[in-house]
Amino acid sequence: MTALGDLIGIDDRTVLVLGQELDVAHGRPDVANALVHRAGETLVLVDTGVTTAFRAALREAAGRVGPWSRVLLLTTHGHPDHVANNDLADALDVPAEHYVPAPDVGQMCDPLSYWVRSLARIAGVTPLPAPERAAAALTALFRPMRPFGATTRAYEERPLERIRIGSTRFTGWSFAGGAVRVLRSQGHCAGHVIVHLRDCGVLHLSDEGNGACGAMADADQLKIQTVLGSVARLFEEGEAAVLTDGHTFAVRRGAEVAPYLDGLLDQAVALQEAALGLTAAGGGIRPSAFASRYGEAFAGLGGGGANPNPMFTAMMAVNQLRELGLRPESGGADAPWSRPALQYPDPGPDADPEADAPRPGSDG
The missing domain is CATH 3.60.15.10 (Ribonuclease Z/Hydroxyacylglutathione hydrolase-like)
Incomplete structure (x- = not known):
């Protein structure tokens, strides 16, 4: 001791x-x-x-x-x-x-x-x-x-x-x-x-x-x-x-x-895999619920580190959500997190589809 x-x-x-x-x-x-x-x-x-x-x-x-x-x-x-x-x-x-x-x-x-x-x-x-x-x-x-x-x-x-x-x-x-x-x-x-x-x-x-x-x-x-x-x-x-x-x-x-x-490093890999399973739905993930289950997964992996307590586990959980590419849907406390839509903004009906195309003989 x-x-x-x-x-x-x-x-x-x-x-x-x-x-x-x-x-x-x-x-x-x-x-x-x-x-x-x-x-x-x-x-x-x-x-x-x-x-x-x-x-x-x-x-x-x-x-x-x-x-x-x-x-x-x-x-x-x-x-x-x-x-x-x-x-x-x-x-x-x-x-x-x-x-x-x-x-x-x-x-x-x-x-x-x-x-x-x-x-x-x-x-x-x-x-x-x-x-x-x-x-x-x-x-x-x-x-x-x-x-x-x-x-x-x-x-x-x-x-x-x-x-x-x-x-x-x-x-x-x-x-x-x-x-x-x-x-x-x-x-x-x-x-x-x-x-x-x-x-x-x-x-x-x-x-x-x-x-x-x-x-x-x-x-x-x-x-x-x-x-x-x-x-x-x-x-x-x-x-x-x-x-x-x-x-x-x-x-x-x-x-x-x-x-x-x-x-x-193996813990980091395994914990990321566990977090993926907890966020498989991709949207509407409440950080409070995620942090609770994330803490259970961390303990199950034998996770340690300095000062293990709910405060630091919650801080790790929020970082893990962001690491997986999720973002809060609003600024409210415990607002759901989800993955941003992978869709390029529509340029609108008046956009010229050829405007950014390379011209013949150019280096584009």
């Missing part, structure tokens, strides 16, 4: 600091796992979680991997369970750098608006207060919230690099003489990155492995699945040896990693 702030030593200079799951009913925020690593004289922090207890655990981990004379904080994405202690980089009394993804700066500055937008999509789909009230109650759990510091900059202020690891090519940014690679993934949310620590072989997936279907309004299912496949290849080629992530509270090593990632 793990507890908030437990430390898992990966090697003598790398520690995973364990977070906790979300429990809204008991007023408990989720806290993302964080990595603490020393690359030469640089202390590398990958995310900082939330709560003062987790902040203390980060400091303890930093003491274990020392000595170091400067700090590099890498934020994988802007969700509050990953960023609340970011000012720690400036509190360690050494030269510091801190980078965040530019597409996530808006939600980091105004998490309430981000969550209102996310929860408004499931109004009427699952029992929740009004989106504004639900978002306010959720974001209030993450205190104290200090996502920025004096040294915070966007990754995108640095020149973008093409980074090759084995046979796999990424774009992103390298630090500490290439010992730390930040790779763009952008699946779980708009700015998401993953982190590869070259010398210890750790690949930190952060939240790209959170279930078979992304839940957030700015999630991209294709990017999630693409990065899972790319990371599996790194392990098959021996370019990475240890997998960590934001929420499963586990360290996976060597040959177990690729089958684990394949399992996530």
Whole structure:
């Protein structure tokens, strides 16, 4: 049984600091796992979680991997369970750098608006207060919230690099003489990155492995699945040896990693097939009814991921409907969804059918 702030030593200079799951009913925020690593004289922090207890655990981990004379904080994405202690980089009394993804700066500055937008999509789909009230109650759990510091900059202020690891090519940014690679993934949310620590072989997936279907309004299912496949290849080629992530509270090593990632991809395929069966009628699909049956299918497939609860299942279900090409028929809460008619608009009786036809001798 793990507890908030437990430390898992990966090697003598790398520690995973364990977070906790979300429990809204008991007023408990989720806290993302964080990595603490020393690359030469640089202390590398990958995310900082939330709560003062987790902040203390980060400091303890930093003491274990020392000595170091400067700090590099890498934020994988802007969700509050990953960023609340970011000012720690400036509190360690050494030269510091801190980078965040530019597409996530808006939600980091105004998490309430981000969550209102996310929860408004499931109004009427699952029992929740009004989106504004639900978002306010959720974001209030993450205190104290200090996502920025004096040294915070966007990754995108640095020149973008093409980074090759084995046979796999990424774009992103390298630090500490290439010992730390930040790779763009952008699946779980708009700015998401993953982190590869070259010398210890750790690949930190952060939240790209959170279930078979992304839940957030700015999630991209294709990017999630693409990065899972790319990371599996790194392990098959021996370019990475240890997998960590934001929420499963586990360290996976060597040959177990690729089958684990394949399992996530298999879940995505099976869940899409189940969703097709639930929407076979093609029209009049009520999201509330779909979300209930979708949740049953997800549980039947052994679906997991971070913070399994009805709210996130409903968010995944709405994303799955859109992924299948369905669209709401109106703006009402729990309005039916259907597939748009595949019919090109009638140009009208006065249209010239030859107007767009290629002329003889043209290149058309």
